[in-house]
Amino acid sequence: MSRVTIDPVRRDAEFAAIIAHAHAYNPTVGITGGLVRAKNWFAQLLEGSTDAVDTLMQSIARDTRHADVTILRVRPQNTRRLGGWSMAYAGEWNYTAQNIADVFGHGLNVDEQKIDRLDKMIVDFASA
Numbered sequence: 001m002s003r004v005t006i007d008p009v010r011r012d013a014e015f016a017a018i019i020a021h022a023h024a025y026n027p028t029v030g031i032t033g034g035l036v037r038a039k040n041w042f043a044q045l046l047e048g049s050t051d052a053v054d055t056l057m058q059s060i061a062r063d064t065r066h067a068d069v070t071i072l073r074v075r076p077q078n079t080r081r082l083g084g085w086s087m088a089y090a091g092e093w094n095y096t097a098q099n100i101a102d103v104f105g106h107g108l109n110v111d112e113q114k115i116d117r118l119d120k121m122i123v124d125f126a127s128a
């Protein structure tokens with residue numbers, strides 16, 4: 001999860017560039033994922049080998065298009081939950097916006113239940 005820092009006039013172009021990069025790069029290292037955005041927040045779920053995810057996270061953490069990059073949860077799993085998506089992206093969608101607002105309405109004060117909801121929301125929209 002992170003906070004968007006892109007100048008509003010550049011937002012659409014930068015979001016498109018981020019997704020294009022993910023579509024090109026993620027399949028080459030076996031990463032699948034989902035990204036949602038609401039107002040000034042990004043929330044992303046990445047799945048793949050520990051090495052691949054760690055390497056990508058280093059790039060993502062350096063990216064100046066967002067700040068306060070926070071890893072909410074890391075856990076082992078045997079099967080993928082995001083199927084064939086190199087990066088499923090839900091832009092400013094009412095459903096996700098409302099959910100993210102509910103989850104993060106009070107800033108970075110997150111708890112396990114909120115993370116569960118966010119996690120489920122990303123998996124749900126990616127399988128819709």
Ligand SMILES: Cc1cc2nc3c(=O)[nH]c(=O)nc-3n(C[C@H](O)[C@H](O)[C@H](O)COP(=O)(O)O)c2cc1C
Binds near residue numbers: 021023035061087
């Ligand atoms: C919220 C967010 C999510 C991102 N997700 C991905 C991703 O899944 N895959 C990807 O290749 N780049 C992603 N990027 C872009 C990376 O941060 C970075 O620009 C890209 O990996 C190139 O990094 P490099 O210059 O270190 O090679 C994301 C950026 C942001 C802001």
